[in-house]
Amino acid sequence: MNRRTVLIGGSALTLAGIGLLVARPEDAGGMHNAYFSGLAAAIRRAGLNKPVLVIDRKRLDANIQRVRQSVSAAGLPLRVVAKSLPSPLLLDRILTGMATQRLMVFSADMLRQLMPIYPQADYLGGKPLPVREFIRVVDDAATNPGPRMQWLIDTPHRLNEYAEAAKARGMALRVSLEIDVGLHRGGFADAQTLSAALVQAKAAGIEVAGLMGYDPHVPKMPSPESAWVDAQNAYRTSIEILRSAGRPANAMTLNSAGSPTFRRHCQGTVANEVSVGSAFVKPGDFDYEDLADLVPAAFIATPVIKASNDLPLPGIEPLSGAMHWWDRNTTRGFFIHGGHWLAKPVSPPGLQYSKLMGRSSNQELLTGSTRVELRPDDTVFLRPDQSEALFLQFGDIAVYDGRDIVEMWPTLPISA
Known part of the structure; x- marks a missing residue:
C-alpha cells in the first residue's frame, strides 16, 4: 500500500467520521x-x-379576543364547534366572549347533552347522521330541538330517509345541504345533484335553510391560493343554484371555514358565517401561519x-x-x-x-x-x-x- 493510497483512505475515513458527527442528533x-x-x-x-388536562384561562381569553377581532372586522357571525370544546363551562366562556349563540354539533349524543344547557342556541349539524340517530333525538320531547336545528344532509337517499321520518311524525324539518368545495369527503358535488336535491326537498315539504361547505384542505394543498379560489368558486356556484331555484340565499345559512381557514374568509368570502373550534385552544395540529397570533x-x-x-x-x-x-x-x-x-x-x-x-x-x-x-x-x-x-x-x-x-x-x- 503506497503513501497516496493511505492518504486517500485516511481522508475518506475522516470525511465519514465528520458526516457521522453531523448526522448525530x-x-x-x-x-x-x-x-x-x-x-x-x-x-x-x-x-x-x-x-390532567389544563387550560390556561388567560391564554384562552387572549385567543377569544383575537378571533373576535378578526370576525368582527369582517362582519362575519361565528359558529362555535362544540366537539372541539366539549365542556359546558369552556363553551360558556367562548360563547360569551364571542357574543354568539350559534353552535355546530356532530353527534346525536352531544346534541342531547347540549339542548338542556343551551335551549335557545341555534344549532347546525357538522356531519350527516344516520336517520336512526335523528329519530332518537326527535322522539324525545326533552331533547327535540325543533326548528332550532338544521340537520345536515349529504345525499338524495339521506334526504328521503329524513323526509319519511319527519312525515311519519307530522313534524316540520329544516336541513342544510352539505356541498363539496374541494375536500371530497362527500356532499353534493355538482350543480345537477344540488338542483335535484332542492326539487326533492320542495316536493317533500322540507325547508332547506342553508348550505355547509367545509374547506380545511386549503392550507394543505401544494397551492393553497389556487385551492382557496377553487373552493370559493364551488361555493359561489352552489349559491347561484339556490337563487335560480328561487331560494333567498342572502337570508339563509351559508356556513363555511373551520380553524385552519376562517382567517381567509375574514379577508373576503361568499359565505355568511364561519365555524371555529380548535383555534380557541390551539392544539399542535393547528400551527398554521394564519393562526400565528394565537397561543397554545x-x-x-x-x-x-x-x-x-x-x-x-x-x-x-x-x-x-x-x-x-x-x-x-x-x-x-x-x-x-x-x-x-x-x-x-x-x-x-x-x-x-x-x-x-x-x-x-x-x-x-x-x-x-x-x-x-x-x-x-x-x-x-x-x-x-x-x-x-x-x-x-x-x-x-x-x-x-x-x-x-x-x-x-x-x-x-x-x-x-
Missing part, C-alpha cells in the same frame, strides 16, 4: 422554562397527582412515576452505551402516569417517545438527555395534537389563571 434537553415551572408549581399546590392554551400534565439516569435497553443492554452516545436524548428514561395520547412532549424540552419501546397507555416511556433532571412526582407537559375526543379522556379540566389552578371545569359525557 443534537442534545435537545433542558428543564422547564418560567411558564411551565409556574404551571408545575400550581399543579402541585392543587394536589393534582394524576394525568391547553396542555396535558402528568407526573413522572419512575426515572432512570442511565436507561438500559431491554434485551440488548450491552448496546445501551453506544445508543446513548449516538443519541444523547435517549440517555435518561422517564416513565409517566398514563400515555399514548394524541399529544407530543413539550416540557421539559428534549423529551421524546421511545423508538425502541413504542407507545403505551399505562406507563409511557419518555427519554431525554442528562440535561433533563426529573425525579418521580415531577410534572411532564404534553401539547395535544387535537382537542375533540382527547378533552374527554381526563375528567374535569383544571383551569390555570397564571398563578393557581382556580377552577375545575366538568366535561360532557363521552360520545363519539
Whole structure:
C-alpha cells in the first residue's frame, strides 16, 4: 500500500467520521422554562397527582379576543364547534366572549347533552347522521330541538330517509345541504345533484335553510391560493343554484371555514358565517401561519412515576452505551402516569417517545438527555395534537389563571 493510497483512505475515513458527527442528533434537553415551572408549581399546590388536562384561562381569553377581532372586522357571525370544546363551562366562556349563540354539533349524543344547557342556541349539524340517530333525538320531547336545528344532509337517499321520518311524525324539518368545495369527503358535488336535491326537498315539504361547505384542505394543498379560489368558486356556484331555484340565499345559512381557514374568509368570502373550534385552544395540529397570533392554551400534565439516569435497553443492554452516545436524548428514561395520547412532549424540552419501546397507555416511556433532571412526582407537559375526543379522556379540566389552578371545569359525557 503506497503513501497516496493511505492518504486517500485516511481522508475518506475522516470525511465519514465528520458526516457521522453531523448526522448525530443534537442534545435537545433542558428543564422547564418560567411558564411551565409556574404551571408545575400550581399543579402541585392543587394536589393534582394524576394525568390532567389544563387550560390556561388567560391564554384562552387572549385567543377569544383575537378571533373576535378578526370576525368582527369582517362582519362575519361565528359558529362555535362544540366537539372541539366539549365542556359546558369552556363553551360558556367562548360563547360569551364571542357574543354568539350559534353552535355546530356532530353527534346525536352531544346534541342531547347540549339542548338542556343551551335551549335557545341555534344549532347546525357538522356531519350527516344516520336517520336512526335523528329519530332518537326527535322522539324525545326533552331533547327535540325543533326548528332550532338544521340537520345536515349529504345525499338524495339521506334526504328521503329524513323526509319519511319527519312525515311519519307530522313534524316540520329544516336541513342544510352539505356541498363539496374541494375536500371530497362527500356532499353534493355538482350543480345537477344540488338542483335535484332542492326539487326533492320542495316536493317533500322540507325547508332547506342553508348550505355547509367545509374547506380545511386549503392550507394543505401544494397551492393553497389556487385551492382557496377553487373552493370559493364551488361555493359561489352552489349559491347561484339556490337563487335560480328561487331560494333567498342572502337570508339563509351559508356556513363555511373551520380553524385552519376562517382567517381567509375574514379577508373576503361568499359565505355568511364561519365555524371555529380548535383555534380557541390551539392544539399542535393547528400551527398554521394564519393562526400565528394565537397561543397554545391547553396542555396535558402528568407526573413522572419512575426515572432512570442511565436507561438500559431491554434485551440488548450491552448496546445501551453506544445508543446513548449516538443519541444523547435517549440517555435518561422517564416513565409517566398514563400515555399514548394524541399529544407530543413539550416540557421539559428534549423529551421524546421511545423508538425502541413504542407507545403505551399505562406507563409511557419518555427519554431525554442528562440535561433533563426529573425525579418521580415531577410534572411532564404534553401539547395535544387535537382537542375533540382527547378533552374527554381526563375528567374535569383544571383551569390555570397564571398563578393557581382556580377552577375545575366538568366535561360532557363521552360520545363519539
